Amino acid sequence: GAVVSQHPSRVICKSGTSVKIECRSLDFQATTMFWYRQFPKQSLMLMATSNEGSKATYEQGVEKDKFLINHASLTLSTLTVTSAHPEDSSFYICSAVSGAKGNEQFFGPGTRLTVL
Amino acid sequence: DAKTTQPPSMDCAEGRAANLPCNHSTISGNEYVYWYRQIHSQGPQYIIHGLKNNETNEMASLIITEDRKSSTLILPHATLRDTAVYYCIARGSSNTGKLIFGQGTTLQVKP
Numbered sequence: 001g002a003v004v005s006q007h008p009s010r011v012i013c014k015s016g017t018s019v020k021i022e023c024r025s026l027d028f029q030a031t032t033m034f035w036y037r038q039f040p041k042q043s044l045m046l047m048a049t050s051n052e053g054s055k056a057t058y059e060q061g062v063e064k065d066k067f068l069i070n071h072a073s074l075t076l077s078t079l080t081v082t083s084a085h086p087e088d089s090s091f092y093i094c095s096a097v098s099g100a101k102g103n104e105q106f107f108g109p110g111t112r113l114t115v116l
Numbered sequence: 117d118a119k120t121t122q123p124p125s126m127d128c129a130e131g132r133a134a135n136l137p138c139n140h141s142t143i144s145g146n147e148y149v150y151w152y153r154q155i156h157s158q159g160p161q162y163i164i165h166g167l168k169n170n171e172t173n174e175m176a177s178l179i180i181t182e183d184r185k186s187s188t189l190i191l192p193h194a195t196l197r198d199t200a201v202y203y204c205i206a207r208g209s210s211n212t213g214k215l216i217f218g219q220g221t222t223l224q225v226k227p
Contacts, residue, residue, distance in 0.1 A: 034214055043203070044160065044217040093159050095215075105215060107159035
């Protein structure tokens with residue numbers, strides 16, 4: 001199957017700093033990737049749609065200036081949490097759409113962000 | 117995309133079939149029914165999807181009612197490793213349709 005990786009798997013940072021999370025499709029090209037956030041005991045919440053070569057589309061209530069998304073290549077999308085605060089602590093998950101596999105979405109393993 | 121409704125939790129004995137129901141009474145004709153599962157602290161894993169016909173793969177079977185208002189995911193021989201949250205999602209047929217996750221069903225497989 002198609003493989004999606006995320007880096008780092010875990011990150012701890014101080015309040016006020018910025019954190020970058022990478023999402024890579026390892027064996028396929030993805031023109032579209034999605035970013036989700038998941039708080040403890042809750043479901044995944046879609047944050048934004050990342051399109052290669054164009055600006056990301058954010059869901060209602062998600063601050064685009066706080067969660068910067070860059071999809072610079074067909075295999076890499078990055079999410080930068082700027083000026084992170086403790087309430088941004090969450091599990092961030094990306095998914096990538098494979099055109100070669102019927103436009104199915106494949107998910108990364110997630111990144112656990114803890115802001116102190 | 118149509119809203120889906122699932123029971124919050126279910127138990128199943130190891131080795132028995134797990135039948136997970138999903139209601140999607142407002143599903144439209146071009147929306148597929150997708151099932152994903154999420155094992156604790158991991159990303160979701162695709163299980164199966166279907167439009168009208170029943171589907172089967174190496175992981176599970178998907179039974180969709182004739183009126184398409186509900187479906188059932190069947191894990192034929194549940195194992196302890198099948199303990200997870202199972203999500204039923206109605207997704208449009210657009211090429212890059214986003215997935216909107218509900219609360220899902222927490223399946224606990226017990227020895």
